[in-house]
Amino acid sequence: xxxxxxxxxxxxxxxxxxxxxxxxxxxxxxxxxxxxxxxxxxxxxxxxxxxxxxxxxxxxxxxxxxxxxxxxxxxxxxxxxxxxxxxxxxxxxxxxxxxxxxxxxxxxxxxxxxxxxxxxxxxxxxxxxxxxxxxxxxxxxxxxxxxxxxxxxxxxxxxxxxxxxxxxxxxxxxxxxxxxxxxxxxxxxxxxxxxxxxxxxxxxxxxxxxxxxxxxxxxxxxxxxxxxxxxxxxxxxxxxxxxxxxxxxxxxxxxxxxxxxxxxxxxxxxxxxxxxxxxxxxxxxxxxxxx
Amino acid sequence: xxxxxxxxxxxxxxxxxxxxxxxxxxxxxxxxxxxxxxxxxxxxxxxxxxxxxxxxxxxxxxxxxxxxxxxxxxxxxxxxxxxxxxxxxxxxxxxxxxxxxxxxxxxxxxxxxxxxxxxxxxxxxxxxxxxxxxxxxxxxxxxxxxxxxxxxxxxxxxxxxxxxxxxxxxxx
Ligand code: SF4
Ligand code: SF4
Numbered sequence: 001x002x003x004x005x006x007x008x009x010x011x012x013x014x015x016x017x018x019x020x021x022x023x024x025x026x027x028x029x030x031x032x033x034x035x036x037x038x039x040x041x042x043x044x045x046x047x048x049x050x051x052x053x054x055x056x057x058x059x060x061x062x063x064x065x066x067x068x069x070x071x072x073x074x075x076x077x078x079x080x081x082x083x084x085x086x087x088x089x090x091x092x093x094x095x096x097x098x099x100x101x102x103x104x105x106x107x108x109x110x111x112x113x114x115x116x117x118x119x120x121x122x123x124x125x126x127x128x129x130x131x132x133x134x135x136x137x138x139x140x141x142x143x144x145x146x147x148x149x150x151x152x153x154x155x156x157x158x159x160x161x162x163x164x165x166x167x168x169x170x171x172x173x174x175x176x177x178x179x180x181x182x183x184x185x186x187x188x189x190x191x192x193x194x195x196x197x198x199x200x201x202x203x204x205x206x207x208x209x210x211x212x213x214x215x216x217x218x219x220x221x222x223x224x225x226x227x228x229x230x231x232x233x234x235x236x237x238x239x240x241x242x243x244x245x246x247x248x249x250x251x252x253x254x255x256x257x258x259x260x261x262x263x264x265x266x267x268x269x270x271x272x273x274x275x276x277x278x279x280x281x282x283x284x285x286x287x288x289x290x291x
Numbered sequence: 292x293x294x295x296x297x298x299x300x301x302x303x304x305x306x307x308x309x310x311x312x313x314x315x316x317x318x319x320x321x322x323x324x325x326x327x328x329x330x331x332x333x334x335x336x337x338x339x340x341x342x343x344x345x346x347x348x349x350x351x352x353x354x355x356x357x358x359x360x361x362x363x364x365x366x367x368x369x370x371x372x373x374x375x376x377x378x379x380x381x382x383x384x385x386x387x388x389x390x391x392x393x394x395x396x397x398x399x400x401x402x403x404x405x406x407x408x409x410x411x412x413x414x415x416x417x418x419x420x421x422x423x424x425x426x427x428x429x430x431x432x433x434x435x436x437x438x439x440x441x442x443x444x445x446x447x448x449x450x451x452x453x454x455x456x457x458x459x460x461x462x463x
Contacts, residue, residue, distance in 0.1 A: 015424035048413045157381045200410060205345050
């Protein structure tokens with residue numbers, strides 16, 4: 001069965017992590033997931049606009065959902081920020097009649113209406129549905145890869161909105177990672193926020209949180225961090241460059257997207273997986289990945 | 292440079308005038324706000340909060356300040372240093388939508404000009420371009436990715452005009 005989705009990239013991926021989009025597309029193609037370009041969207045608004053003005057956020061984000069609904073499609077996004085924002089909007093517009101009326105009144109002149117028909121899914125949710133199929137496609141085992149998997153907040157919390165995995169003991173994406181032969185290590189800061197949303201208010205605090213996370217990942221013996229979100233990845237693959245503990249020891253670990261390691265294990269062409277664009281050096285794990 | 296936000300740093304030596312019932316009323320109308328009275332100050336929210344050890348005023352204190360009608364809550368650093376991670380909301384034994392209430396507080400603070408400068412710039416780029424970040428085209432070319440689908444700026448602007456995004460401060 002071919003599944004098709006309107007793919008919502010958001011603005012962080014095309015700006016900073018084109019390797020995430022490219023590796024997602026490669027994996028989707030291999031698994032027969034059809035991704036339709038989302039024309040005429042806007043940014044999801046994210047927690048940034050929600051922090052400034054909830055009505056503006058609901059209308060900007062609600063418009064994107066209404067567009068997909070008009071086209072008769074569901075939405076898939078590889079970004080936790082977009083996923084959280086769209087899901088949360090869907091949740092509020094579904095439950096809160098006052099906001100729904102307000103947003104729909106604004107959408108009406110644009111020929112749009114939110115009724116809640118379009119489903120919003122994270123790309124990893126779609127992958128998890130295809131877990132058995134992915135397993136049959138693994139041709140190159142990534143034995144020796146010790147992954148500190150960072151699920152990110154908005155993929156799993158608040159659970160009544162995200163509805164994807166156990167918010168205190170998420171395992172689903174870890175199961176996908178372990179299909180490749182890699183180990184998803186236990187690290188005590190795994191569920192903690194990466195600090196990325198704080199870059200706008202205080203880079204110092206954001207970096208402090210990142211440092212705590214990386215001390216934990218290193219302590220657990222991980223040799224890389226894996227994420228499924230460009231906002232989190234901004235912390236792990238940009239802010240992490242040169243990161244040290246208070247004694248001056250390097251905390252740097254390679255940062256990969258989940259689609260990059262799945263693609264590598266599925267034996268896909270390396271070029272579209274975009275490893276050249278990873279900023280923190282992949283040298284320590286080059287051999288395992290077959291680069 | 293003095294920041295416009297986070298200037299309420301401690302309860303030490305502070306005397307508060309009578310509780311402002313109107314403020315309590317206002318915050319209880321925020322999304323999630325109706326449950327403020329259910330908070331029994333167990334501080335589980337602060338126990339799991341990634342910034343508890345980095346702020347002057349912690350989240351369980353913010354919860355109580357709201358209930359007591361202390362407007363000074365808008366000037367606590369917790370408002371803008373909340374990373375929106377939802378850990379507190381997920382764990383609150385009273386099922387209070389803490390993070391959502393904090394979003395409402397951020398909205399109130401923004402209207403009063405109590406906000407990190409980055410948010411002012413972000414508002415402008417969301418309004419002007421419909422996005423926060425611009426695509427990096429050379430990378431896309433290298434990876435043979437198609438151009439990013441066009442954003443619809445006009446319609447988005449119409450919505451944001453209707454919600455008065457660029458005039459929030461005048462709404463006072
Ligand atoms: S966890 Fe809930 S009940 Fe406990 S202090 Fe925080 S808000 Fe109040
Ligand atoms: S949502 Fe905000 S207040 Fe709650 S735990 Fe996370 S950072 Fe702390």
